Amino acid sequence: MSELATLARPYAVAAFKWAKQNDAMMKWSQSLKFMAAIMGDNEISIVVNNPKVGKQKVSELLLDICNGQIDEDDASFLKVLVQNGRLDLLSTIAILFEGYKAEYEGYVDVQVSTAYEFSEEAYNRLSEKLQKSLGKKINMNVAVDKSLIGGVLVRAGDRVIDGSIRGQLQHMQKALQ
Amino acid sequence: MQLNPSEISDLIKKKIENFDLSSESHTEGTVVSVSDGIVRVHGLSGAMQGEMLEFPGNTFGMALNLERDSVGVVILGSYQHISEGDTVKCTGRILEVPVGEALLGRVVDALGNPIDGKGAIDTNETSPIEKIAPGVIARQSVDQPVQLGLKSIDAMIPVGRGQRELIIGDRQTGKTAIAVDAIINQKGTGIKCIYVAIGQKRSSIANVVRKLEEHGAMEHTIIVAASASESAAMQFIAPYTGCSMGEFFRDRGEDALIIYDDLTKQAWAYRQVSLLLRRPPGREAYPGDVFYLHSRLLERASRINAEEVEKLTGGRVKGKTGSLTALPIIETQGGDVSAFVPTNVISITDGQIFLESNLFNSGIRPAVNAGLSVSRVGGAAQTKIIKKLGGGTRLDLAQYRELAAFAQFASDLDESTRKQIERGQRVTELMKQNQYSPMSVAQMAISLFAANEGFLDSLETSKVLDFEAALHSYMKSEHSGLMDTINATGDFSNEIKQSMQDAIETFIKTHSW
Numbered sequence: 001m002s003e004l005a006t007l008a009r010p011y012a013v014a015a016f017k018w019a020k021q022n023d024a025m026m027k028w029s030q031s032l033k034f035m036a037a038i039m040g041d042n043e044i045s046i047v048v049n050n051p052k053v054g055k056q057k058v059s060e061l062l063l064d065i066c067n068g069q070i071d072e073d074d075a076s077f078l079k080v081l082v083q084n085g086r087l088d089l090l091s092t093i094a095i096l097f098e099g100y101k102a103e104y105e106g107y108v109d110v111q112v113s114t115a116y117e118f119s120e121e122a123y124n125r126l127s128e129k130l131q132k133s134l135g136k137k138i139n140m141n142v143a144v145d146k147s148l149i150g151g152v153l154v155r156a157g158d159r160v161i162d163g164s165i166r167g168q169l170q171h172m173q174k175a176l177q
Numbered sequence: 178m179q180l181n182p183s184e185i186s187d188l189i190k191k192k193i194e195n196f197d198l199s200s201e202s203h204t205e206g207t208v209v210s211v212s213d214g215i216v217r218v219h220g221l222s223g224a225m226q227g228e229m230l231e232f233p234g235n236t237f238g239m240a241l242n243l244e245r246d247s248v249g250v251v252i253l254g255s256y257q258h259i260s261e262g263d264t265v266k267c268t269g270r271i272l273e274v275p276v277g278e279a280l281l282g283r284v285v286d287a288l289g290n291p292i293d294g295k296g297a298i299d300t301n302e303t304s305p306i307e308k309i310a311p312g313v314i315a316r317q318s319v320d321q322p323v324q325l326g327l328k329s330i331d332a333m334i335p336v337g338r339g340q341r342e343l344i345i346g347d348r349q350t351g352k353t354a355i356a357v358d359a360i361i362n363q364k365g366t367g368i369k370c371i372y373v374a375i376g377q378k379r380s381s382i383a384n385v386v387r388k389l390e391e392h393g394a395m396e397h398t399i400i401v402a403a404s405a406s407e408s409a410a411m412q413f414i415a416p417y418t419g420c421s422m423g424e425f426f427r428d429r430g431e432d433a434l435i436i437y438d439d440l441t442k443q444a445w446a447y448r449q450v451s452l453l454l455r456r457p458p459g460r461e462a463y464p465g466d467v468f469y470l471h472s473r474l475l476e477r478a479s480r481i482n483a484e485e486v487e488k489l490t491g492g493r494v495k496g497k498t499g500s501l502t503a504l505p506i507i508e509t510q511g512g513d514v515s516a517f518v519p520t521n522v523i524s525i526t527d528g529q530i531f532l533e534s535n536l537f538n539s540g541i542r543p544a545v546n547a548g549l550s551v552s553r554v555g556g557a558a559q560t561k562i563i564k565k566l567g568g569g570t571r572l573d574l575a576q577y578r579e580l581a582a583f584a585q586f587a588s589d590l591d592e593s594t595r596k597q598i599e600r601g602q603r604v605t606e607l608m609k610q611n612q613y614s615p616m617s618v619a620q621m622a623i624s625l626f627a628a629n630e631g632f633l634d635s636l637e638t639s640k641v642l643d644f645e646a647a648l649h650s651y652m653k654s655e656h657s658g659l660m661d662t663i664n665a666t667g668d669f670s671n672e673i674k675q676s677m678q679d680a681i682e683t684f685i686k687t688h689s690w
Contacts, residue, residue: 003246005245005246006245009245151200155205157220157222158204158205158206158220158221158222158223159202159203159204159205159223160202160203160204160205160266161201161202162200162201162202162203163200163201167200167201168200171201172193172196174235175192175196176189176192176193
């Protein structure tokens with residue numbers, strides 16, 4: 001995974017810079033996701049990874065599938081990937097691109113797990129607090145996880161804020177040992 | 178101590194009462210790969226170099242490689258239960274170990290956990306294993322001796338408090354024996370000892386512990402053991418652990434002596450870890466920073482001045498200097514001191530005690546090669562009387578070595594050469610000493626005095642040690658006052674010289690050896 005990120009980084013950076021320059025962040029984000037989804041398809045990846053199918057054929061095939069969904073820039077990007085044999089990296093590139101985009105736009109993706117469904121007011125208060133403590137705009141995703149027993153567990157990238165009863169019990173277990 | 182059930186639940190209640198229930202914020206990562214004790218972790222963007230990382234199952238690791246997308250971690254201990262996808266937490270702390278007086282008399286592993294079955298260690302203080310050595314301003318020059326109790330070393334290669342003196346030699350030349358004798362001789366001197374065993378057989382470590390216990394030397398000693406069966410990471414950090422435990426005493430204005438037995442194996446362990454972390458190999462496949470590995474460790478052995486001690490103790494200890502003396506041990510292969518690690522450590526330390534297997538096999542034990550062994554700073558720290566009397570010994574042996582080749586032509590030699598050879602033979606014989614029988618300053622002084630004044634010249638070479646033993650017991654019974662004075666002050670005056678002269682002359686008349 002870490003090695004893939006190293007390989008994918010130059011492509012993601014290039015795509016990001018191009019998108020920034022041409023003010024087409026949203027479009028690039030969507031088409032990268034779209035291309036990654038195509039590569040995620042099992043049958044396509046079998047065809048693409050078949051050594052008997054030449055690079056020319058592969059790019060023709062992919063451009064045909066994407067026809068109408070992507071523009072000329074995206075098509076050139078795809079061709080470069082085919083040329084360098086790095087089509088497998090598309091999903092990693094898409095993830096990295098999202099990271100750069102989020103950083104550029106100044107927000108973070110935050111996953112919030114909660115033991116009980118939030119009320120509207122609690123949701124707003126939490127999001128306000130999180131924005132303050134993380135110092136960025138946030139993109140909050142809420143999921144219910146009964147195993148937390150109570151409280152919330154917040155994940156923002158690598159950072160984890162554990163305010164759940166489960167976490168506190170685990171903490172206490174360690175302290176009492 | 179018996180606890181009744183209500184007390185136990187009270188204790189628990191108290192613990193729960195004091196328990197901090199605030200929500201916890203930390204950085205998390207995911208295990209990507211596990212191989213030979215090295216784990217790659219994705220995420221952990223906030224990890225520090227050398228930080229302790231928490232794995233599932235109460236296992237800890239140390240972050241060694243901070244890369245762009247991953248962190249290379251060595252697991253301290255067993256890694257079999259760690260698998261891909263496990264979460265890893267940052268603890269925000271550099272690896273630290275317990276330190277304090279309570280560790281004296283105990284055997285601990287490289288993380289400071291007791292392994293001698295004597296229960297938990299009662300100390301609350303901890304200290305990071307990697308610390309920067311004291312600066313120039315904080316230091317004081319070495320001018321007090323550490324008596325190793327071995328004639329040949331204390332007379333010719335003196336070690337001072339705060340010095341770093343390397344013990345180097347092939348396998349089976351008595352390196353550990355010198356170290357153990359040094360520890361035994363510190364009994365009652367107030368010098369605390371730390372013996373760090375790296376990559377040794379468990380049986381050898383148990384032997385050392387038993388010998389120290391037999392001689393009542395465990396009370397002032399801490400043993401840090403990272404045996405051959407423990408992971409390379411543990412063997413790699415063990416010297417730093419021991420050093421932190423020694424620094425505790427140094428920083429409180431006390432004196433400590435630490436023995437690293439041996440740094441060759443530590444370098445091997447570090448090489449293994451480095452290669453597994455895919456750091457580029459250099460000479461002899463060691464990584465590029467193997468010099469720094471040893472220099473940063475040995476720099477921490479130092480003498481610090483009274484102001485620094487006062488500062489470190491917050492004014493509790495005044496007017497006392499602290500010291501940590503290091504005796505690193507290096508094992509050479511076939512006497513090759515020009516290999517990578519031996520040359521490095523020779524250049525870092527303030528001198529070396531060079532042990533040779535042919536001397537050892539010819540019965541000269543300790544097998545110290547007096548020509549190649551040096552102490553660069555110890556001279557200033559030597560006891561006056563030993564300095565005065567030991568100077569001649571070094572010279573006698575040096576002259577003897579030059580002439581030794583002619584010894585077989587004894588009949589054709591002129592008078593003065595023959596005398597020098599005979600003196601050299603007797604001094605060489607006198608430098609022999611049994612294991613576990615360290616000598617006091619007075620005992621050494623009287624032996625050296627006898628050699629210098631030519632009292633041994635009339636003896637047969639094989640009788641020298643018998644003569645010495647008899648002389649020591651005579652001095653103990655008849656002149657204990659003189660011996661006590663020498664031990665207490667260490668001074669050498671005409672008066673003392675005359676008393677020793679008279680005592681030996683009277684002793685010789687008894688012919689009791």
